[in-house]
Amino acid sequence: MAPAKKINLKDKVEDGEIDLSMLSLEDVPVREIASVKKVYSLDLSNNHLERLPNNFATLTNLTKIDLSKNNLKELPENFGNLEKLVHLDLYKNQLQHLPLSFHGLKNLKWLDLKDNPLVPAIAKIAGPCLDNKQCQLCAKSIxxxxxxxxxKVEQMKIDQKAQILKNLAYKAKQEKKKKDKKQRQKxxxxxxxKENIKKEEIxxxxxxxxxxxxxxxLIVKQRSSSGSGVLRTIFLLIFFLSLGLFLLTAFKVKYLQSTEQHIVSMWMMLREYFPNYWENYVIIFEKKFVHCHLLIGNYLIRIYENLSNSPYMLLIQDYIFYTARSISKQLNEVFHNIL
Structure with missing residues (x-):
């Protein structure tokens, strides 16, 4: 803490009041203040005080102290020794707590704690202090x-002393039982x-x-992955079968003509279950599908005619007809059971 600034107190004393406000003080000249007789009021407002010295509480004749607009972060633990204090202004500092010795300020009637970062519990008790009445209530409540x-602290001290006596009695009692100590330890x-064995078993x-x-x-995950693989395989088989069937019927393979008629019949049956407001969309879909089907068929036929002289074309033709015959046989049985 910076040394006390030398001040001529004679110029600052008037009618029992010392005015040391707005002097940019960083420390309080406690000894000089104490040397002045018959002083009851001390104004230290608007300075740069961050702490008060421990001997500040020796100024026991003070009844009014103004410490507002400083940077005080704490008050001395013995601050409660200022038992004659009636008026205390701590407005606009950096206080979060107050010392426990505050209970000793029995004569305090006015207290301002505004604009301090008090902990919520103390801030709630202090209240807003917006007028003289609220500041009086603040002092009483604090x-x-x-x-x-x-x-409560004193009671805790009493309880601690009782606990210490209890512990001493317990130790004396234990001394009398030294003969049984080895057996108890065993x-x-x-x-x-046994407990360790149980713990290991657990x-x-x-x-x-x-x-x-x-x-x-892991088994559930593997089964889930396996199920997903099966569904994916089935989906791919259905997709490629549908694609193959679409291309073969478009190519007008003779074995699939009856299959194509069955597909058309099944579609007509399904149309009866569509809602009426779907009708326009269904007609558009049928036109687009038929147009696409004929377009792809004509394209495949032209390719076939261009490659008809190829020596491998017969093998390809036999494979296509064989596949078409197999598909037609299987699908006709299915359609027969459905229709």
């Missing part, structure tokens, strides 16, 4: 709060050994359960 907190070790069973769960998940 003193009551810290008094209750001090009582029994304890035996119990620990861990082994848990590991086995986890391994089985992982195996089950």
């Amino acid at each position: 003193i009551q709060f810290y008094s209750e907190m001090n009582e 029994d304890k070790n035996d119990n620990l050994a 861990e082994t069973i848990s590991e086995q359960i986890i391994e089985k769960e992982q195996e089950t998940r």
Whole structure:
């Protein structure tokens, strides 16, 4: 902390009040202030104070202190020794907590804690302090709060002392039982050994359960992947079969003429189940499909005619007719059962 700035206090004292405001102070000249007799009010507002020295609480004759508009981050733990304090202004600092000794300020009647980053609990108790009445209520509430907190701390100290006495009594009692200590320790070790065995067994069973769960998940995953592969294979078979059937019927292979008629009949049956508002779309689809079917058929026939002199064409023709015959036989049986 920076050394106290030398100030001529004689010029700052008037009617028991010391005005040290707006002097850019970084430390409080406590000894110089204490040397002034019959002073009850101290104004340290609008300075650069970040902390108060521990001997600040020796200014016990003060009844009014103004520390507003500084950078105070904390107050000394013995701040509560200022028992005569009635008016305290801490407006616009950086305080988050107040010292527990605040309960000692029994005569405090006015307190302003506005514009401090107080923790929510203290901020709620302090209130807004927007007028004189609210600042009076703030002082009363804060003193009551810290008094209750001090009582709890004192009770905790009493409980701790009682616990210490209880522990001492317990140790004295343990000293009397040294003869049985070895046997108890042996029994304890035996119990620990049994517990460790049980823990190992539980861990082994848990590991086995986890391994089985992982195996089950792997099997489920494999089955799921296998099922997906089967569905994909079936979809591809249906797609290529439909494509092949489309091309062969477009090519006007003779064995598939009856199959083509069955397909048309089945389509006409399905049309009866379509909603009426679909009719225009169905007609457009039929026209486009027939047009595409004829166009592809004519294109395939032209290719076939151009390649008819090829020595491999007979083999290709036999393969096409054989495939068409097989497809026609199988599909005609299916259509016969349906229609």
